[in-house]
Amino acid sequence: MSEVIITVRGEHELRLAPERATVHLSVTFDGPERADVVERTLAAAEPVRTGLEARKASAAVTEWTSRRLSVYADRPWNSDGRRLAPVYRASIDFTGTFADFSELSVWVTELTVQDGVSIGAVDWHLTPETEAEVEREVATQAVGVAVSRARAYAEALGLSTVAPREIADRGLISESVPIMPKMMMARSAALPMDSGPSLELQGEEITVSAAVEGRFAAS
Numbered sequence: 001m002s003e004v005i006i007t008v009r010g011e012h013e014l015r016l017a018p019e020r021a022t023v024h025l026s027v028t029f030d031g032p033e034r035a036d037v038v039e040r041t042l043a044a045a046e047p048v049r050t051g052l053e054a055r056k057a058s059a060a061v062t063e064w065t066s067r068r069l070s071v072y073a074d075r076p077w078n079s080d081g082r083r084l085a086p087v088y089r090a091s092i093d094f095t096g097t098f099a100d101f102s103e104l105s106v107w108v109t110e111l112t113v114q115d116g117v118s119i120g121a122v123d124w125h126l127t128p129e130t131e132a133e134v135e136r137e138v139a140t141q142a143v144g145v146a147v148s149r150a151r152a153y154a155e156a157l158g159l160s161t162v163a164p165r166e167i168a169d170r171g172l173i174s175e176s177v178p179i180m181p182k183m184m185m186a187r188s189a190a191l192p193m194d195s196g197p198s199l200e201l202q203g204e205e206i207t208v209s210a211a212v213e214g215r216f217a218a219s
């Protein structure tokens with residue numbers, strides 16, 4: 001039998017427990033007096049900032065950020081179509097990345113009872129070092145799956161030699177929409193502010209996957 005071209009796909013994925021959790025929160029107040037709203041927002045933001053700084057010093061937090069104070073005014077309309085007096089809103093946004101999930105749970109529990117503090121979503125993810133290592137591993141394994149499939153097809157045809165011609169991310173050889181190797185991050189919904197005396201935060205497993213296409217010559 002003459003040379004046969006075999007085109008196959010290979011996929012592989014790994015599931016890992018998250019290593020980091022990034023929490024998003026805002027400190028927000030509104031009211032009719034701009035100075036009062038700003039003062040209340042700054043006062044409520046201070047314990048958030050000091051709490052993050054203390055946890056950064058203890059290594060429970062790897063990094064954190066805060067944005068500048070944002071203030072804007074809005075003049076709502078009443079039911080008669082008349083503009084009302086301005087309502088001022090001031091806010092400061094924070095993010096904190098935790099390596100210690102138990103400490104994250106303690107901190108979020110403390111914040112849920114503070115006026116003006118709104119906890120957003122929590123993003124669960126891997127460290128950059130782990131992510132890079134795992135991406136290499138799943139890519140290698142995906143290529144191995146493609147090679148094994150090509151050999152299986154060749155053997156079914158009574159052929160014994162399989163030589164690679166092309167290897168690429170899925171979609172590049174078949175000319176469909178490319179689907180690149182990806183990491184699925186676990187993300188929690190916004191946390192309820194009346195969730196009781198304590199919270200235990202735990203992220204779902206993170207899926208890291210790769211898919212490739214290979215073209216082989218069998219003879």
